[in-house]
Amino acid sequence: MSILVIAEHDNASLKGATLNVVAAAKAIGGDITILVAGADCGGAAEAAAKVDGVSKVLVADNAAYGHQLAENVALLVAEIGKNYTHILAPSTSNGKNIAPRAAALLDSQAISDISSVESADTFKRPVYAGNVIATVQSSDAIKVLTVRGTAFDAVAAEGGSATIEPLGTATDAGVSTFVGEELAKSDRPELTAAKIVVSGGRGMQNGENFEMLYKVADKLGAAVGASRAAVDAGFVPNDMQVGQTGKIVAPDLYIAVGISGAIQHLAGMKDSKVIVAINKDEEAPIFQVADYGLVADLFSAVPELESKL
Amino acid sequence: MKILVAVKRVVDYNVKVRPKSDGTDVDIANAKMSINPFCEIAVEEAVRLKEKGVATEIVAVSMGPKQCQEQIRTAMALGADRGILVETDTALEPLAVAKCLKAIVDKEAPDLIILGKQSIDGDNNQTGQMLAALAGLPQGTFASEVVVADGKAKVTREVDGGLQTVDLTLPAIVTTDLRLNEPRYASLPNIMKAKKKPLDITNPADLGVDAAPRVKTLKVEPPAERKAGIKVADIDALVDKLKNEAKVI
Ligand SMILES: Cc1cc2nc3c(=O)[nH]c(=O)nc-3n(C[C@H](O)[C@H](O)[C@H](O)COP(=O)(O)OP(=O)(O)OC[C@H]3O[C@@H](n4cnc5c(N)ncnc54)[C@H](O)[C@@H]3O)c2cc1C
Ligand SMILES: Nc1ncnc2c1ncn2[C@@H]1O[C@H](COP(=O)(O)O)[C@@H](O)[C@H]1O
Numbered sequence: 001m002s003i004l005v006i007a008e009h010d011n012a013s014l015k016g017a018t019l020n021v022v023a024a025a026k027a028i029g030g031d032i033t034i035l036v037a038g039a040d041c042g043g044a045a046e047a048a049a050k051v052d053g054v055s056k057v058l059v060a061d062n063a064a065y066g067h068q069l070a071e072n073v074a075l076l077v078a079e080i081g082k083n084y085t086h087i088l089a090p091s092t093s094n095g096k097n098i099a100p101r102a103a104a105l106l107d108s109q110a111i112s113d114i115s116s117v118e119s120a121d122t123f124k125r126p127v128y129a130g131n132v133i134a135t136v137q138s139s140d141a142i143k144v145l146t147v148r149g150t151a152f153d154a155v156a157a158e159g160g161s162a163t164i165e166p167l168g169t170a171t172d173a174g175v176s177t178f179v180g181e182e183l184a185k186s187d188r189p190e191l192t193a194a195k196i197v198v199s200g201g202r203g204m205q206n207g208e209n210f211e212m213l214y215k216v217a218d219k220l221g222a223a224v225g226a227s228r229a230a231v232d233a234g235f236v237p238n239d240m241q242v243g244q245t246g247k248i249v250a251p252d253l254y255i256a257v258g259i260s261g262a263i264q265h266l267a268g269m270k271d272s273k274v275i276v277a278i279n280k281d282e283e284a285p286i287f288q289v290a291d292y293g294l295v296a297d298l299f300s301a302v303p304e305l306e307s308k309l
Numbered sequence: 310m311k312i313l314v315a316v317k318r319v320v321d322y323n324v325k326v327r328p329k330s331d332g333t334d335v336d337i338a339n340a341k342m343s344i345n346p347f348c349e350i351a352v353e354e355a356v357r358l359k360e361k362g363v364a365t366e367i368v369a370v371s372m373g374p375k376q377c378q379e380q381i382r383t384a385m386a387l388g389a390d391r392g393i394l395v396e397t398d399t400a401l402e403p404l405a406v407a408k409c410l411k412a413i414v415d416k417e418a419p420d421l422i423i424l425g426k427q428s429i430d431g432d433n434n435q436t437g438q439m440l441a442a443l444a445g446l447p448q449g450t451f452a453s454e455v456v457v458a459d460g461k462a463k464v465t466r467e468v469d470g471g472l473q474t475v476d477l478t479l480p481a482i483v484t485t486d487l488r489l490n491e492p493r494y495a496s497l498p499n500i501m502k503a504k505k506k507p508l509d510i511t512n513p514a515d516l517g518v519d520a521a522p523r524v525k526t527l528k529v530e531p532p533a534e535r536k537a538g539i540k541v542a543d544i545d546a547l548v549d550k551l552k553n554e555a556k557v558i
Contacts, residue, residue, distance in 0.1 A: 067473075069475070070438065070441075070448055070450070071441075071447050071448065074438075074442060092469050093451060093466075093467070093468040093469045094468070094469070096434050096438075096450070097438065097448070097450050097451075098438075099438075100403070100433075100434070100435035100436075100438035100439050100442075101438040101439065101441060101442040101448065102442070103404070103435070103439065103442075104404060104407060104438070104439035104440075104442035104443050105442050107404075108404075108523075109402050109403070109404045109522075109523035109524050110403070110404075110435055110439075111524060112432065112433050112434055112435060113432065122527065126432065126532065127335075127430065127431055127432050127529075128320070128326040128335065128429075128430055128432070129429065129432070130532055131325055131326050131327065131531070131532065132326055132327070132328050132335055132529050132530070132531065132532075133529070133530050133531070133532050134526050134528070134529050135526070135527045135528040135529075135530075136524050136525065136526050136527065137524065137525045137527055138523065138524050139523050139524070139525070140523050140524075173445075173447075175445075175446065175447035175477065175478045175481075176447040176448075176475050176476065176477050176478070177475065177476045178473070178474075178475055179463065179474040179475055179476050180473075180474050181468075181470075181471065181472060181473040181474065182471045182472045183470040183471040183472075184470060184471045192469075196557070196558070220558060228487065231488070232487070232488065237471065238453070238467050238471075238472075238486075238488060239467070239468075239469060239470060239471050244429070244432070245426075245427060245486070245487060247469070252557045253551070253555070253557040253558065263322075263325055264322070270532075270535065273555075273557070274551070274555045274557050275535075275538070276547065276551070282540075287538075287540070288537075289535050289538075290538050291535075291538035291539075291555065292538055292539060292540075292541050292547055292550050292551070292555075293538060293539070293540045293541070294540070294541050294543070294544070294547055295540060296543075296544075301544060304544045305544050305547070305548070308544055308545065308548050309548065309558070
């Protein structure tokens with residue numbers, strides 16, 4: 001077995017999601033190579049070489065890959081990927097953008113969001129918003145997989161000593177160009193990596209009231225998330241959405257405030273170790289998955305919680 | 310400008326799907342079926358582009374059993390001009406769907422192809438990217454804004470850290486995210502009109518596509534159940550439990 005892992009990185013450094021993917025690669029077993037495609041991505045490549053269990057790092061350092069345009073990166077992945085039995089990417093927006101495109105170029109039916117490795121060709125994955133877990137077996141020669149980060153414990157970022165091999169040429173498909181980006185800046189931990197997540201829903205009523213949750217989060221060293229209703233209503237930006245179509249989180253502690261607990265929200269957080277729900281409606285479905293439920297008005301409960309931490 | 314939209318027939322998003330007790334398949338025999346929510350957004354976006362005078366024709370395509378005609382008629386009631394059903398009783402995987410769409414794109418030569426980002430049954434999030442690869446076209450996935458002008462599509466994409474904007478040459482593939490728009494409701498007169506719009510029927514073999522599955526489902530099972538929790542009386546009790554029982558703070 002030879003496994004190619006597509007690195008998640010920002011050129012300067014390697015993103016944590018890569019470490020979960022390497023963990024899935026180890027579960028499959030075999031020789032693990034990380035592909036770092038970027039521009040001025042030496043920093044990310046060096047970090048990748050230190051990852052535990054990796055034998056080689058391939059670096060495609062070229063302007064064409066600077067913004068991870070799928071049209072360009074997928075061509076590279078498909079070209080290099082021919083020499084591997086498995087190609088793995090994280091289930092991040094970037095991984096989901098690139099992996100299926102590369103898979104189609106290799107005539108392989110990709111498998112999305114695997115949550116467990118049963119054998120080299122058999123995997124589990126959630127479907128129907130996580131209400132069903134399917135065990136699926138691939139018959140394709142090259143298996144292209146995206147990996148649900150919360151389902152695999154990250155490997156150590158240090159301790160490995162892989163060789164770094166630069167790749168020569170690059171292809172720009174010439175059909176897409178990067179125009180710009182607006183990235184959220186926050187001193188709080190990243191939602192998908194945080195040990196504690198505090199999320200607010202429609203019950204928060206407006207964006208200013210999220211300040212109450214930020215205060216609780218800062219005392220706990222937590223990240224702040226949201227339901228789709230809170231995002232749709234414009235209280236907070238979309239990158240905070242947790243759920244079937246947002247981010248999947250599985251922290252040690254998830255505190256849901258003013259969130260009813262729709263199937264689509266539960267899909268993103270019900271693998272959390274401990275769930276707390278604060279909701280004024282004692283019939284809210286969120287209480288069916290909460291370890292500790294508090295029936296209360298959030299506008300008194302949240303400030304009190306903050307004062308008592 | 311011609312727009313192609315792909316609409317999938319799926320179990321309605323309000324239905325909580327469960328596996329059959331023998332673990333062979335999901336139990337959806339009598340479930341309410343609907344147009345995939347993301348596909349509804351795709352149709353709405355196409356209709357808005359037509360209302361703005363950017364698009365002139367909208368073709369809705371669906372693949373699956375003959376009942377998919379219902380979802381094509383829904384798309385027509387929302388504003389699609391005609392429909393194509395790729396009829397098959399084989400459960401199509403994203404790669405096979407993408408291959409059928411590629412064959413249709415070759416024939417229809419649309420300038421813009423809009424798909425949902427994800428079907429809410431299989432949760433694959435693959436088909437648009439695969440079609441883009443097979444057709445050699447650019448892709449604007451997870452779109453929250455699409456502006457078509459000067460022979461280009463400017464697509465704002467919802468990415469993990471925030472938003473990214475890309476310029477795509479036309480023809481281009483767009484996949485929709487939830488915030489792209491809010492779909493309208495079909496009016497009764499439009500539902501009646503939709504019944505008379507043209508709908509062609511073809512199948513994967515006629516499109517030259519081998520739709521045989523590559524991935525076999527060996528088993529389906531429910532997710533690990535959470536054990537029922539408790540209600541706490543007040544914040545003091547909650548903080549105490551989190552500190553001393555769960556030991557998470
Ligand atoms: C295709 C599709 C995909 C979706 N994907 C997602 C997704 O990824 N993530 C997601 O979250 N949703 C998603 N949704 C939406 C989902 O179905 C729900 O609509 C949404 O999760 C509801 O958000 P909410 O719980 O904040 O709002 P509501 O359901 O309106 O609940 C608000 C809650 O706040 C409580 N409340 C109000 N005031 C107070 C107060 N003062 N004190 C205490 N409690 C109070 C109420 O009792 C209520 O339970 C999706 C829907 C579709 C169709
Ligand atoms: N059987 C189908 N018929 C029509 N469109 C489909 C079909 N399957 C997938 N699609 C399109 O591809 C999108 C993404 O689906 P998926 O890759 O399965 O998550 C859907 O929202 C549809 O637009």
